[in-house]
Amino acid sequence: MKISALEKSGLHNPGDTIRALRQASGLTLSDIGSRTGLSVSTLSKLEQGKASLSYDKLYKISQALGVDMAQILESPLGALPAATPSGRRVIQRAGEGQLIDTRSYKQLYLATELLNKSFVPMVVEHCTRTIEAFVEEFGGLIKHPGEEFVLVLEGEIVFHSEVYAPVRLFRGDSIYFDSDMGHAYLAGVDTPCRTIAVCSARGHEQIVPEDLLARQVKPAKLAMHIVRDGEALRRPRARKS
Numbered sequence: 001m002k003i004s005a006l007e008k009s010g011l012h013n014p015g016d017t018i019r020a021l022r023q024a025s026g027l028t029l030s031d032i033g034s035r036t037g038l039s040v041s042t043l044s045k046l047e048q049g050k051a052s053l054s055y056d057k058l059y060k061i062s063q064a065l066g067v068d069m070a071q072i073l074e075s076p077l078g079a080l081p082a083a084t085p086s087g088r089r090v091i092q093r094a095g096e097g098q099l100i101d102t103r104s105y106k107q108l109y110l111a112t113e114l115l116n117k118s119f120v121p122m123v124v125e126h127c128t129r130t131i132e133a134f135v136e137e138f139g140g141l142i143k144h145p146g147e148e149f150v151l152v153l154e155g156e157i158v159f160h161s162e163v164y165a166p167v168r169l170f171r172g173d174s175i176y177f178d179s180d181m182g183h184a185y186l187a188g189v190d191t192p193c194r195t196i197a198v199c200s201a202r203g204h205e206q207i208v209p210e211d212l213l214a215r216q217v218k219p220a221k222l223a224m225h226i227v228r229d230g231e232a233l234r235r236p237r238a239r240k241s
Helices: 014-024 029-036 040-047 055-065 069-073 131-138 209-215 219-223
Strands: 098-101 105-109 120-126 147-154 156-161 167-170 174-178 183-187 193-200
Touching: 014 029, 014 040, 014 055, 014 069, 029 040, 029 055, 040 055, 055 069, 120 183, 131 183, 147 156, 147 167, 156 193, 167 174
Parallel strands: none
Antiparallel strands: 098 105, 105 120, 120 193, 147 174, 147 193, 156 167, 156 183
C-alpha cells in the first residue's frame, strides 16, 4: 500500500471538524489556545488547513475539546459508532484510512471510525531529509504523552531525540520509546521511506495547560544530544550481494 495513492481520494480537512467541535462547545480560539499552549494564529491556520497538523497538535486539541482523537480524524458527515466494551472489529483495506499530509511526512491513520482505542495505529511516509526543515515546519521536536513504537517498512529512517544521539534505522529495524521525549523522524535516503507507528497514552493520561506549555521543545535544544551507552548515528550496513 502506497500512501501517495490516497492523495486523490478527496479526504476531508480535519480542521473543519476541529472548528465544528469547538463552536459546538462554545469555545473560542483563545480558549483552545489557553488549554493547549498553541497560539491563536496557529489554531486558526490549522482549522483552515493552512498549517501542518502533527500528532502532538492533534492530541492536544482533542484533549482540549474533550473528544476522542478519532472524532477529529473522521469526516463530520460520517457516523461515529458508539464504543462497546468488547467485540469490536475494524477491517481496513489497502488504500483506506485518514491521510494527514504535511511537508515532513504523510500520516495514514487507521481504524479512525473506532472510538476509545487503547492506541493509535498509522502508516507514515517520511519526506524531510534535514532536521532544519523539520524544525521550520513544526517549531521544534514533537512530543506527546505516552509511548510509541515504530517499525521501518521501507527505506531508512534517521531518528532524532532530545536525549540520545541520532540513530539510523533500516528496513526491519524498530524502536520503542517514551514519546514525551522530544523526537523527530527524517528520511534517510531519497527513495521512499515508510514506517508503521503505534502511539499510546499511559493510562489515558490527561494534559493540563500548564503541562502543555512546559512540554514544548524549543529548537535551541536540538543540539543538546546526550550519547548513551555509546549509541551514535550508524553508517548504512554493507549490502550482501
